[in-house]
Amino acid sequence: MGTLVVKDGRVLRPDGSIDRADVRIDRTAGRIDAIGADLFGDDHLDASGGLVVPGxxxxxxxxxxxxxxxxxxxxxxxxxxxxxxxxxxxxxxxxxxxxxxxxxxxxxxxxxxxxxxxxxxxxxxxxxxxxxxxxxxxxxxxxxxxxxxxxxxxxxxxxxxxxxxxxxxxxxxxxxxxxxxxxxxxxxxxxxxxxxxxxxxxxxxxxxxxxxxxxxxxxxxxxxxxxxxxxxxxxxxxxxxxxxxxxxxxxxxxxxxxxxxxxxxxxxxxxxxxxxxxxxxxxxxxxxxxxxxxxxxxxxxxxxxxxxxxxxxxxxxxxxxxxxxxxxxxxxxxxxxxxxxxxxxGFESGRIEAGANADLAVLDLDAPHLTPQHDLVSHLVYAARGSDVRHTVCDGQVLMADREVQTLDADAVRERAISEATALLDRAA
Ligand SMILES: N[C@@H](CCSC[C@H]1O[C@@H](n2cnc3c(=O)[nH]cnc32)[C@H](O)[C@@H]1O)C(=O)O
Ligand SMILES: [Zn+2]
Missing domain, CATH: 3.20.20.140 (Metal-dependent hydrolases)
Structure with missing residues (x-):
């Protein structure tokens, strides 16, 4: 499975600081194995202009x-x-x-x-x-x-x-x-x-x-x-x-x-x-x-x-x-x-640091409601919303890339949920 590098983003560290860095993931282990400048891997996920946060x-x-x-x-x-x-x-x-x-x-x-x-x-x-x-x-x-x-x-x-x-x-x-x-x-x-x-x-x-x-x-x-x-x-x-x-x-x-x-x-x-x-x-x-x-x-x-x-x-x-x-x-x-x-x-997740589970999200920062960028931790809490997320990665696997869910068919899931919800309410009526 090799390595995946989340490239060119800004990274939220466990102490709340933010710096420009790449995050390299060992996909076999499902863990983050390095954070630093100019990392290379077998595959890359573009985080440019974005903020890499723990999932x-x-x-x-x-x-x-x-x-x-x-x-x-x-x-x-x-x-x-x-x-x-x-x-x-x-x-x-x-x-x-x-x-x-x-x-x-x-x-x-x-x-x-x-x-x-x-x-x-x-x-x-x-x-x-x-x-x-x-x-x-x-x-x-x-x-x-x-x-x-x-x-x-x-x-x-x-x-x-x-x-x-x-x-x-x-x-x-x-x-x-x-x-x-x-x-x-x-x-x-x-x-x-x-x-x-x-x-x-x-x-x-x-x-x-x-x-x-x-x-x-x-x-x-x-x-x-x-x-x-x-x-x-x-x-x-x-x-x-x-x-x-x-x-x-x-x-x-x-x-x-x-x-x-x-x-x-x-x-x-x-x-x-x-x-x-x-x-x-x-x-x-x-x-x-x-x-x-x-x-x-x-x-x-x-x-x-x-x-x-x-x-x-x-x-x-x-x-x-x-x-x-x-x-x-x-x-x-x-x-x-x-x-x-x-x-x-009880999961070894929630931190962008070497050794942690490779569970993370990349947010787009170019929306009007996230402008200007005085304090990105403030933005995460007071201004950002889920729809600002560009990529989602869990256990080293990309679950969403450029807002396309990779592991489930989002349209089919939605259709099925609508029909099951309708049938449920009918049964209960
Ligand atoms: N086996 C149980 C089901 C329990 S599942 C968990 C339950 O928690 C309920 N639930 C959802 N939100 C809350 C809440 O805020 N407080 C308490 N129960 C909730 C939910 O609707 C579900 O029925 C049975 O025989 O009914
Ligand atoms: Zn509950």
């Missing part, structure tokens, strides 16, 4: 919810899930999930995302789509036990563990898995106590929704007499490899607990604003040393999968939450979307 990381989403984009807006979490989303999801089929996932993967490739975490249904379909797309992912089946009898509930958790065990390391190691109990309120205590130790025994991280809104926190405090994260720790959760989605409503002791444990948080600012869940204390989490990543959440609560939007939203709502315009600055937002996200998902 963005979307650390919490439900990719196939692209099929439900725009079906139910302007409602709070519980009503949105119970009245709209769950009744529709009951009619999902493997082929619908496959179509919705491929649509989401095309959208992510086209906006410079190279790694993501997905929690959803029919996960073997997601594995197949990820394999074909060339992306990197941490995948899990979302297990829910509420409203199910004990046998069905136990089966949900067994299915989640079986999926995670079977597919960890798939797609030449680009796919890793996790045990994903949906949340602290939708999975019963006995099931957490029974199955989390099994995940530990299989060396699997655990990913779940936690402390998303007030209506979710209150019943836990009522039932268990402690804050949700103290309860979670009691149930064996919050290891250093684990990661929580949302973590909006946190008591001081819970922030300390996350920092002590090294448990990651995936901040989903657009979803939290759209469902009026609240404002996560992101600057306080960063100050406490909690690993923080960014996620779009599903496309039905965002309504896109563009991590550039998440960086901007994180910086903006982070300032409101802290009542401080210097909170969640541009450099912090970029770190959360790149190295921070990769660390939370």
């Amino acid at each position: 963005l990381v979307n650390a919490h989403t439900h990719v196939a919810m692209t099929l439900l984009r725009g079906v139910a807006d302007d409602k709070p979490l519980q009503a949105w899930l119970e009245e709209d989303i769950w009744p529709l999801e009951a009619h999902l089929t493997p082929s619908a999930v496959r179509a919705g996932t491929e649509l989401g993967l095309v959208e992510m490739i086209r906006s410079g995302t190279t790694a993501f975490a997905d929690m959803y249904f029919h996960m073997p379909e997601v594995v197949a789509a990820v394999e074909k797309s060339g992306l990197r992912a941490r995948l899990g089946y979302g297990s829910i036990t509420v409203g199910k009898d004990a046998d069905a509930a136990r089966q949900e958790c067994r299915d989640g563990l079986a999926f995670a065990r079977e597919y960890d390391g798939a797609a030449d190691g680009r796919i890793r898995t996790a045990f994903m109990p949906h949340s602290l309120t939708t999975v019963g205590e006995q099931f957490l106590r029974e199955f989390v130790p099994e995940a530990r025994a299989a060396d699997l991280p655990v990913h779940l929704h936690a402390n998303e809104n007030r209506e979710e926190v209150a019943p836990i405090v009522e039932e268990h007499g402690q804050r949700p994260l103290a309860y979670a720790a009691d149930c064996g959760l919050l290891d250093a490899d684990d990661f929580l989605a949302h973590a909006v409503h946190l008591a001081d002791g819970e922030i300390d607990l996350l920092a002590e444990r090294g448990t990651g948080v995936v901040h989903c600012p657009a979803s939290n604003m759209k469902l009026a869940s609240g404002m996560a204390p992101v600057q306080r989490l960063l100050d406490a040393g909690v690993p923080v990543a960014l996620g779009t959440d599903g496309a039905a609560s965002n309504n896109d999968l563009d991590v550039f939007g998440e960086m901007r939203d994180a910086a903006l709502v982070g300032k409101l939450a802290a009542d401080d315009a210097s909170a969640v600055d541009a450099q912090s937002a970029v770190e959360m979307a790149t190295a921070g996200g990769a660390d939370v998902l």
